[in-house]
Amino acid sequence: MMKTGTVFLVGAGPGDIGLITVKGLEAIRQADVILYDRLANPKLLEFASSDCELIYSGKLPDRHILRQEKINDLLVEKALAGKTVVRLKGGDPGVFGRVGEEAASLAQYQIPFEIVPGISSGIAAPLYAGIPVTHRDYAESFAVVTAHDKSKDGKPMLDWEGLARGVDTIAFYMGVGNLSFICENLIKHGKTTSTPVVLIQWGTFGRQKTLEGTLADIYEKAVEAKFSNPAIILVGEVVSLRGKISWFEKKPLYGRQILLARTSAGPSELAKALMDKGADVIEFPKWKKINVTIDLENIFSYDKMLFASPESVDEFFAAVMEKRMDIRQIKADFYGHSSKTIKKLNERGFMADLADDLMPLGKCLVVGGECRQTDALVTSKKEIDRQFLPIFKRMLEEAEVNTMIFPSSASVEPFIEGLKECGIEASELLKNTSVVCMGSQSMKAVERAGIKPDGMPASATKEAVVDYLAAGE
Template sequence: MKAGKVFLVGAGPGDIGLITVKGLEAIKQAEVILYDRLANPKLLDFAVDDCELIYCGKLPDRHILRQENINDLLVEKALAGKTVVRLKGGDPGVFGRVGEEAAALVQYEIPFEIVPGISSGIAAPLYAGIPVTHREYAESFAVVTAHDKSKEGKPLLDWEGLARSVDTIAFYMGVGNLPFICENLLRYGKPSTTPVILIQWGTFGRQKTLQGTLADISAKVLEEKFSNPAIILVGEVIALREKISWFEKKLLYGRQILLARTSAGPSELARELMDQGADVIEFPKWKKVKLPINLAKVTSYEKIFFASPENVAEFFTTVIESGMDIRKIRADFYGASIKSIKALKERGVIAKLSEEMPESGDLLIVGDDSTLKKEYRNADILITSKKELDFKFVPIFKRMLEEADIDTVVFPSSGSVEPFVEGLRECGISAEELLTNVQVVSMGNQTIDAVMDFGLRSIGMPKKATKEALVEFLAAKQVEDV
């Protein structure tokens, strides 16, 4: 069997918008993805439904998979003819052990590519308002490992060179060794007043910072119980933070939102919330399973109504694959929403909204919404696909919950409540327990009623059921105990 190919991809520091175009394309074509703890799990949403996902996460006190096992898996999957992505947080060449993985692939003559990513040591400071170089403050910059593979884990570095010759130093994953770092920089000449900042979960909405000096930062870390993952930045350039801090000024910065989902496609609402600085976890994760479609009677209808843009795509794909001449379909076309109308227009079909549909005439509904059948009792329904909970994302969702501190849950529609509660139950999680001391926001009166039907409590709703109104509502509502 011909060997597959491996892409060793840098996922960037956290914000999914910071992955490279080439890295994203690799994810989209992957048949197997081995991903790290610090690679944002939301990037896995771009993988195909049947992609195999393997977690290789590492914590300071334990390894899910050791590096040797990861190397073996890369080789095994590639030799089976698979397209494999190794997804690593930040840049794979900066403390990412990509050299070891590439060497293992070379040994078996497996083709591979290395796709660079944005390193956390540069990105996290920028999201905290700090460029690592500046003509007036810093003309040199170094990235340094804050621990090594020795028994004590304390790195053997040229401390004198770092202290005397480098203006800005970024230490990776070194919170546990911070006193050791400060002690050595002070010993070799760095002033005790030198600014230090720790940036935890850099570029995520949950990003936190802790600022001090070489003299007092270690005590502050103990007091605040600050922990990894964090970048430690040392240098006078930190003074710029007061002038050019930008990320922390976003309307929803610091919000950690759990968004109830009803569709399998990308969410514009989630995108807007993230653009405004929030962390967003979407649940449940759905996948669509295509169903066989019988087009025998499709030419006999006078009206065809599409319940969603996805149904439009599925219907026309089937028509094309069947070899049917589209001109034989003489029905007038209608859509449930502006998005459905737009999807039809992109297919060269002029359609109208359902409100303009006459009562007379044989009607075919393309979709799977049972409420439509109740409204149009004499219609036939053509179901193009069915939606299923994607269970391979359940452990991913649980890990995301463990590392987040959810303060807000958003239900965008009444139909999102039951799948959310049932999906949590499938995960072994009680919705009532999860939403204790969490702000529950409902988009509309019907949604509030649905939330209350499940014994949950909503703090209210935005003025309109739009993403802009939701952002305004959340920005005005301070996160507090419920």
């Protein structure tokens, strides 16, 4: 008899992937199946194993990809098949996340489950906008309120008097469509027209937007600004603190929505550096690695060894150690295709030069790449993870990319070919985008591909890229 799997009902937090809990991240890493919502940052899926099944269960205001009943059934079906299942939900699963219904379905079939709390958007988004929801001088009470419910017209049936007179700070979730109704009822039941209000869209993302006003004028401002969900509406005197302690929007790359061409299956230090400085980063393509048997029979006969990527360094030395070979017998001079590759070699105690300085003398081996002019050693193979193509397209639809980064010449062609698999032409996608190249070789490859580069940083390092973008280049 097949053993029943376990289901983890996980809060993904409000958007910034750094706000996922340790327990939530562990659940993602061990999952066989993940059902994820629209508001769960898709970048969290990159922590899943390459063979994890990803199922989109997002909901939009005007349509449902999967209805709640179908989601419940899928959780049961996958768990009964012995799978470890993660239901990944934006924010906290217990705050308007319908986790109670999903847990009840699992309990009905005696399926073991755990509920992993997440940071709720109604608290996190205001903090990223510089507003604590409570403050000893302004607010001693706080309420979270759904701004739409199951009533026929979708307008919330609430204790408006209790909210207006009894609560200092109110966070309405997903309520932009009912903003006028909310303001009218709060004023009608006791809030002054001058009560501060802030709308926070895509809170904790680099594309976070805020709009300030009062109960008297915020609706007109929202219409003029074409403000839309997903957003938190925060009402209360504590909103006035924003001017003093706003911090996230002061980060040097706040507002940068960056598309980063990838050649590696591993995590990107550049992407992390950009996000740490306030940018949104979409990485493409997503790669998965296929291990191969590495033939090291003739490595001692070469005068030069050119490592094609940082990963090729790790894979090469892992194979050498596994075969218990004496690395001291390698007489070759080491070269790297990029500064990151050279750094990897340096970390292992080897001096190395850039490939640009490689002299065409002596017998050369390319490690982890291909070369028509010399021998090559394949350390691993990789292919585009096609399960991520529809995820990437949805990320593009939600974002407004304004910056493109090509970190190496090798990143250009796979990026363009990957876009074609999504039905997207690179020239069309990037026509109003600032294209940044990390080095002269990258710039030449971009130009050969028919894309106009806008510039490059002083050096091909993540620090130089951050400085270049922060300077407004």
